[in-house]
Amino acid sequence: MRISQLSTESGVPIPTIKYYLREGLLPQGDQTSATRAEYDQSHLHRLRLIRALLEVGRLPVATIRKVIDAVEDERLDVHHMLGTAHHALSTPVEPHPEDEDWQEARELVDRLIADLGWGVHPLAPTRDELTQAVVTLKRLGMPTSQEDLLPYATAALDLVRDLDITKIPFDGPRDVAVETLVICEVLYGKAFDVLRRLAQESESARILGATPCPPEG
Amino acid sequence: MRISQLSTESGVPIPTIKYYLREGLLPQGDQTSATRAEYDQSHLHRLRLIRALLEVGRLPVATIRKVIDAVEDERLDVHHMLGTAHHALSTPVEPHPEDEDWQEARELVDRLIADLGWGVHPLAPTRDELTQAVVTLKRLGMPTSQEDLLPYATAALDLVRDLDITKIPFDGPRDVAVETLVICEVLYGKAFDVLRRLAQESESARILGATPCPPEG
Numbered sequence: 088m089r090i091s092q093l094s095t096e097s098g099v100p101i102p103t104i105k106y107y108l109r110e111g112l113l114p115q116g117d118q119t120s121a122t123r124a125e126y127d128q129s130h131l132h133r134l135r136l137i138r139a140l141l142e143v144g145r146l147p148v149a150t151i152r153k154v155i156d157a158v159e160d161e162r163l164d165v166h167h168m169l170g171t172a173h174h175a176l177s178t179p180v181e182p183h184p185e186d187e188d189w190q191e192a193r194e195l196v197d198r199l200i201a202d203l204g205w206g207v208h209p210l211a212p213t214r215d216e217l218t219q220a221v222v223t224l225k226r227l228g229m230p231t232s233q234e235d236l237l238p239y240a241t242a243a244l245d246l247v248r249d250l251d252i253t254k255i256p257f258d259g260p261r262d263v264a265v266e267t268l269v270i271c272e273v274l275y276g277k278a279f280d281v282l283r284r285l286a287q288e289s290e291s292a293r294i295l296g297a298t299p300c301p302p303e304g
Numbered sequence: 305m306r307i308s309q310l311s312t313e314s315g316v317p318i319p320t321i322k323y324y325l326r327e328g329l330l331p332q333g334d335q336t337s338a339t340r341a342e343y344d345q346s347h348l349h350r351l352r353l354i355r356a357l358l359e360v361g362r363l364p365v366a367t368i369r370k371v372i373d374a375v376e377d378e379r380l381d382v383h384h385m386l387g388t389a390h391h392a393l394s395t396p397v398e399p400h401p402e403d404e405d406w407q408e409a410r411e412l413v414d415r416l417i418a419d420l421g422w423g424v425h426p427l428a429p430t431r432d433e434l435t436q437a438v439v440t441l442k443r444l445g446m447p448t449s450q451e452d453l454l455p456y457a458t459a460a461l462d463l464v465r466d467l468d469i470t471k472i473p474f475d476g477p478r479d480v481a482v483e484t485l486v487i488c489e490v491l492y493g494k495a496f497d498v499l500r501r502l503a504q505e506s507e508s509a510r511i512l513g514a515t516p517c518p519p520e521g
Contacts, residue, residue, distance in 0.1 A: 135444075139444065143440070143444070164512070164514060165512055165514075166508055166509055166512040166514035167514065169508055170505065170508075173501065173504065173505055173508075176501075177498075177501065200502065203506075205502060205503065205505075205506035206505070206506045206509040206510060206515070207502050207505050207506055208505075211502075211505065213498055213501050213502050213505065214502075216498045217495060217498040217499065217502070220491055220494045220495040220498060221495070223360070223491055224487070224491050224492070224495070227352075227356070227360075227487055227491075229471070229487055229491070229492075230471075236495070236499075238466065238467055239463070239467065239492065239495060239496050239499055240499045240502075240503070242459060242462065242463050242467075242496070243496060243499035243500040243502070243503045244503040244506075244507075245459065246456070246459050246500060246503075247500060247503040247504050247507050248503075248507060249455065250455055250456065250459075251500075251504060252504065252507045252508065252511065254446070254447075255508075257511065257512065268504075270441070270444055270446055271504075272501065272504065274437055274440055274441050274444075274446070275441070275446075275456065276497060276500065277437045278434060278437040278441070278453070278456060279456050279459070279460060279500075280493060280497070281394075281430055281433045281434040281437060282434065282453075282456055282457045282460035283460040283463060283464060283468075283493065283496075284390065284393070284394065284430050284489060285417065285422060285424050285428075285430050285431075285434070285457075285460070286422065286457070286460045286461040286463075286464040286465075287390065287464050287468060287485075287488075287489065288387065288390055288422075288423070288424050288425075288428065288430065289420075289422035289423045289424055289461075290461075290464050290465055290469045291383055291386055291387075291390075291469065291472075292383055292423040293423060294469065294474065295381070295382055295383040295474065297381055297382075297383030297384065298423070
């Protein structure tokens with residue numbers, strides 16, 4: 088298809104497509120004459136992936152480039168390609184290995200992951216993210232022992248095993264697998280978070296025997 | 305206790321305490337002389353609540369004032385007081401009732417909540433938040449029928465019933481109940497989100513038979 092049709096089918100305006108081509112995020116089409124290039128299904132997949140990274144993941148262009156480099160590097164197996172997207176989506180957290188609370192929380196996180204038998208890289212930034220949440224909870228006097236965290240971990244694994252992971256097409260085009268991972272992680276994650284808050288409102292009403300609560304209390 | 309001790313015990317600097325007093329977020333102490341006021345446990349609870357709303361909930365001062373007004377308004381029952389904090393924490397979403405996709409998603413959300421028998425106010429902003437997530441998922445071609453969303457809702461309710469809601473002291477001081485709700489909603493919510501991403505990484509490795517993935521994979 089020509090660039091105009093690629094634009095219609097993807098919903099991405101032509102100037103934006105040209106920008107992605109210049110930035111190397113979208114591979115060049117097949118040049119059929121000096122002024123014409125042909126695009127195919129793989130370009131449509133790539134545009135969907137860029138849109139998911141940009142609009143759903145809200146990632147900066149430099150990070151999107153890293154993810155796309157991993158998609159294009161066929162020597163990288165699917166798991167490591169997905170890992171790149173995965174790590175790109177985590178909020179960077181400054182570790183404080185000199186701080187005693189941090190050390191203790193990090194040991195707890197590492198032990199939890201080991202005891203669960205989860206295969207997560209020792210340097211994965213997600214470990215720091217969890218450590219930070221544990222440190223903050225502990226400073227506020229909330230329960231954060233392994234026993235306290237374990238039911239959250241089990242619930243998370245059930246959700247991933249039964250729902251999230253079943254949606255990812257591991258054996259299709261690489262772009263599509265990464266796009267689906269980003270959507271699952273961000274949007275079903277958001278949907279779940281809202282459902283949790285709806286359930287909290289409902290349970291609080293049930294326990295207190297109250298009628299549902301209007302906005303602005 | 306005097307203001308200096310209140311500062312030591314709460315970890316909040318004296319100038320910040322004076323700012324909260326001026327803004328009416330913290331009730332005045334008991335004036336014992338022209339230059340001395342006495343503070344008590346209730347002031348400590350209030351300072352913890354302000355810190356939770358500010359640092360954990362990342363709410364602006366105007367929103368914090370609304371939550372604190374609800375805490376101080378003893379005519380408001382506990383459920384409605386908690387509801388104010390609850391709604392303050394939701395991300396404002398612009399509804400699009402004129403849009404067909406929006407209408408359809410909103411009907412789905414309302415039906416889901418009704419079928420679950422959840423007690424959530426018809427005007428709760430959380431309904432709009434979920435509607436927006438559903439609209440986005442649907443436009444990206446992801447499954448969003450009631451059947452697709454139901455398992456997420458059930459998992460959310462289990463989590464709330466078994467874990468979140470058990471932590472809230474409904475019959476203690478009003479400040480403490482609201483503080484705990486904010487911490488549970490934001491920080492255990494964050495911890496769960498990270499655990500979900502850790503589980504995704506681990507499950508992807510298991511399914512693909514890969515070794516765990518280093519950062520910058």
